[in-house]
Amino acid sequence: MSSPIDPTTDHYQREDDVLERIAKIVAPDAVARGEVYGGDDAAVLRPFAGQAVVSTDVAVWGVHLDRDLFSLTDLGYKAVGAALSDLAAVGARPRGLVVAVTAPAGTDLDALHRGIAEAAALTGCPVVGGDLSSGREVCVAVTVFGECPSRGAVLRSGARPGDELLVTGPLGRAAAGLRRRRAGAELADELVEAHRHPWPLIAEGIAARGARVHAMMDLSDGLGLDLHRMADASRVGFVLDEIPVADGATGDEARGGGEDYELLMATDNSARLRLIFEDRGLRAPLRLGTVVADPAVRTAGGEPFPPYGFEHRL
Amino acid sequence: MSSPIDPTTDHYQREDDVLERIAKIVAPDAVARGEVYGGDDAAVLRPFAGQAVVSTDVAVWGVHLDRDLFSLTDLGYKAVGAALSDLAAVGARPRGLVVAVTAPAGTDLDALHRGIAEAAALTGCPVVGGDLSSGREVCVAVTVFGECPSRGAVLRSGARPGDELLVTGPLGRAAAGLRRRRAGAELADELVEAHRHPWPLIAEGIAARGARVHAMMDLSDGLGLDLHRMADASRVGFVLDEIPVADGATGDEARGGGEDYELLMATDNSARLRLIFEDRGLRAPLRLGTVVADPAVRTAGGEPFPPYGFEHRL
Numbered sequence: 001m002s003s004p005i006d007p008t009t010d011h012y013q014r015e016d017d018v019l020e021r022i023a024k025i026v027a028p029d030a031v032a033r034g035e036v037y038g039g040d041d042a043a044v045l046r047p048f049a050g051q052a053v054v055s056t057d058v059a060v061w062g063v064h065l066d067r068d069l070f071s072l073t074d075l076g077y078k079a080v081g082a083a084l085s086d087l088a089a090v091g092a093r094p095r096g097l098v099v100a101v102t103a104p105a106g107t108d109l110d111a112l113h114r115g116i117a118e119a120a121a122l123t124g125c126p127v128v129g130g131d132l133s134s135g136r137e138v139c140v141a142v143t144v145f146g147e148c149p150s151r152g153a154v155l156r157s158g159a160r161p162g163d164e165l166l167v168t169g170p171l172g173r174a175a176a177g178l179r180r181r182r183a184g185a186e187l188a189d190e191l192v193e194a195h196r197h198p199w200p201l202i203a204e205g206i207a208a209r210g211a212r213v214h215a216m217m218d219l220s221d222g223l224g225l226d227l228h229r230m231a232d233a234s235r236v237g238f239v240l241d242e243i244p245v246a247d248g249a250t251g252d253e254a255r256g257g258g259e260d261y262e263l264l265m266a267t268d269n270s271a272r273l274r275l276i277f278e279d280r281g282l283r284a285p286l287r288l289g290t291v292v293a294d295p296a297v298r299t300a301g302g303e304p305f306p307p308y309g310f311e312h313r314l
Numbered sequence: 315m316s317s318p319i320d321p322t323t324d325h326y327q328r329e330d331d332v333l334e335r336i337a338k339i340v341a342p343d344a345v346a347r348g349e350v351y352g353g354d355d356a357a358v359l360r361p362f363a364g365q366a367v368v369s370t371d372v373a374v375w376g377v378h379l380d381r382d383l384f385s386l387t388d389l390g391y392k393a394v395g396a397a398l399s400d401l402a403a404v405g406a407r408p409r410g411l412v413v414a415v416t417a418p419a420g421t422d423l424d425a426l427h428r429g430i431a432e433a434a435a436l437t438g439c440p441v442v443g444g445d446l447s448s449g450r451e452v453c454v455a456v457t458v459f460g461e462c463p464s465r466g467a468v469l470r471s472g473a474r475p476g477d478e479l480l481v482t483g484p485l486g487r488a489a490a491g492l493r494r495r496r497a498g499a500e501l502a503d504e505l506v507e508a509h510r511h512p513w514p515l516i517a518e519g520i521a522a523r524g525a526r527v528h529a530m531m532d533l534s535d536g537l538g539l540d541l542h543r544m545a546d547a548s549r550v551g552f553v554l555d556e557i558p559v560a561d562g563a564t565g566d567e568a569r570g571g572g573e574d575y576e577l578l579m580a581t582d583n584s585a586r587l588r589l590i591f592e593d594r595g596l597r598a599p600l601r602l603g604t605v606v607a608d609p610a611v612r613t614a615g616g617e618p619f620p621p622y623g624f625e626h627r628l
Contacts, residue, residue, distance in 0.1 A: 039547070041531050041532060042367045042368060042403065042460075043367065043368045043369065044365050044366075047366065048362050048366050049361075052360075052361065052362050053356045053359070054359065055412070056414045056445050056457055063448060089356065090355055096368065098368055098369070098457055099370070100370045102372055128368060129369060133373075133378070136451045139372075141372065143368075143370055145368060145459060146356075153356070155358075156355065157354070233354070
C-alpha cells in the first residue's frame with residue numbers, strides 16, 4: 001500500500017529507485033534455481049520439505065535497542081537474528097525471510113539494511129522480499145519461514161514429568177553486554193557483541209529435533225519467564241539444580257536477562273542429545289534440572305522460582 | 315524481542331494476558347489437523363503443495379488510512395486485504411498469515427485485531443501467529459504465505475508482444491471512495507466500502523494461473539504506475555484502447571488511483587481466460603489493449619501514457 005504523492009515522473013522514480021538500491025544491499029550471493037526474490041508481487045520459493053514453519057518478530061528503534069549505544073545496522077542485524085531464533089526454537093531449517101520497514105524521512109535505510117543483509121548472509125537465510133513505508137519511527141518486522149523435513153517441529157508443550165531440562169549454553173550474556181555498554185564498553189566487547197549480534201542456534205535446534213527432545217523453546221525473554229511458559233504449556237512443574245551463569249554475567253542477569261536466545265530443551269534421553277551434539281561439533285548442552293508432574297512445584301536450588309524477567313509494556 | 319519492565323508478577327501477567335485476549339479475537343473457527351497456530355515460538359503448518367509464495371505489506375495508521383475518516387478496525391481489515399492481494403497477484407492459494415503490530419499504550423488493540431480477524435475469516439486465510447510491541451504509532455505488518463499446487467506462480471515479467479491486456483474489473487473505485495468519504499459520505503457507501511475493505515481477488519488469480527496467462531499483477535498503486543512496472547519487467551510496451559472507469563469514479567481516479575487491487579493480466583488466449591472465469595462464476599475480464607515489442611511505445615487512446623499515480627515519500 002502506498003501514500004499519495006504529486007503525479008510527476010520524478011516521484012515515480014523515487015520509490016522504485018530506493019527499493020532497487022535496497023534490493024541490491026540485501027540480495028543474496030545466489031538465488032536458488034526456480035526461486036524469485038523481490039521485484040514481483042510476492043517471492044516464489046521451491047516446494048518446502050515437510051512441515052512449514054513461520055514466525056514474525058518486530059523490533060522498534062529505541063524500544064528494542066538503545067539509539068544512543070547502538071547503530072541502525074545493529075538494529076537490522078538484531079531483528080533478523082531474533083526472528084531466526086524462533087525457527088531454531090522448533091528445530092526448523094530456514095528457507096527465507098521478508099522484512100517490512102517503516103522509517104521517518106532521512107533515515108539511513110542503507111545502514112539498516114546492511115545489518116539485515118549481514119545477519120541473513122551469516123545464517124544462510126536469504127532475504128526474499130520486503131516492504132517499506134514512511135512512518136514516525138523505525139520499525140523492522142521480520143517474518144521468517146522454514147521447513148522441518150523429517151519428524152515434526154518441536155513445541156514447548158511436550159515436556160513430561162521425569163524429563164531432564166537442558167540449555168545450550170550459559171545465560172546472562174546479552175544482559176551483561178547491555179550493562180557493560182551502558183558503562184562505556186566498546187562495541188567489540190565480547191558480551192556487548194552478544195547483545196548486538198544475537199546468534200540463532202539453528203544447527204542446535206535441528207540437532208535437538210533429530211535427537212527427539214520432547215519440548216524446546218528459545219530463551220528470548222529470559223529463563224525466569226520462558227521456563228514458566230514451557231511449564232504452563234506442558235502443564236508441568238520443574239526443579240532446577242542450578243542455573244549456568246555466563247562469564248561476566250550476574251546471577252540476576254542469567255535468570256532474568258532476555259535476548260540470550262539459548263535453547264531450552266526437555267528430553268528423556270540426554271545421553272542421545274549429548275552424543276548428537278558432540279557428533280555435529282556443537283557445544284555440549286548444560287543440565288538445568290528436572291521436569292516434575294505437579295505444575296505448582298517450581299524451584300531452583302531448593303528455593304521458589306517465581307516468574308522474573310523482561311516483558312513488554314502494552 | 316521484549317523491553318525491560320519491573321520484575322513483578324503483575325507485569326508477567328500483563329503481556330501474556332493481552333496476547334491471549336488477542337489470540338482469541340483472531341483465532342480461526344477451526345485449526346487444520348496437524349497445524350499449530352500461535353502460542354509457540356513459531357506456527358507449524360502442514361506441507362505446502364508446490365511452490366511456496368510469500369509477501370509482506372506494512373500499513374501505518376495515518377499514512378495508509380486517514381485517522382479522522384476511518385477506524386482502527388478498518389486499518390486491520392485493509393492491511394490484511396492488501397497483503398492477500400499480493401498472493402492473488404501471482405495466482406497463489408493462501409495458507410496463512412502472521413501480523414506484527416506496534417502501537418502506543420492505550421491503543422484499542424481489540425478493535426484493530428477485529429478488523430484483521432474479519433478479513434482473514436472472509437478470505438479463508440487463518441491468522442497463524444503474530445507479534446506485538448509498544449511504539450509511537452500504529453503499524454501493522456502483515457506477511458502472507460500461500461501455495462501454487464500446479465504450474466508455477468505467475469510473474470509480472472512474462473508479458474509478450476501480441477498479448478492481450480485485460481483487467482478483472484473497472485478502475486478508480488477506491489480513489490472515488492476516499493474522495494466521497496472526505497466529502498461526508500457514509501462508511502456504508504459502496505465506493506467508500508471499496509476503500510475501507512479491499513477484496514483480494516484470490517479466486518480470479520487462481521483461475522488466471524489455470525488459464526496460463528503470461529503475466530499478472532495487482533493494481534495496488536494504480537494502473538498509471540503498475541502497468542509501467544509490468545512493461546518494465548517484461549521489457550515490452552503497450553497500446554491501450556480504453557481504460558474501464560468504475561461507476562462514480564473519474565478518468566483520473568481510474569488511471570491514477572491506487573488500492574483498487576484489480577488484477578492486470580497479459581495473455582495470448584483471452585478466449586480461454588474468459589471461458590474459465592465464466593465457468594467459475596467470476597466477473598468477465600475487461601479488455602485494456604495490447605502488448606507491443608517496443609518498450610518505448612506506451613499509449614492510451616492514441617495519446618502518450620506516462621507514469622502517473624500513488625507512491626511513497628521515502
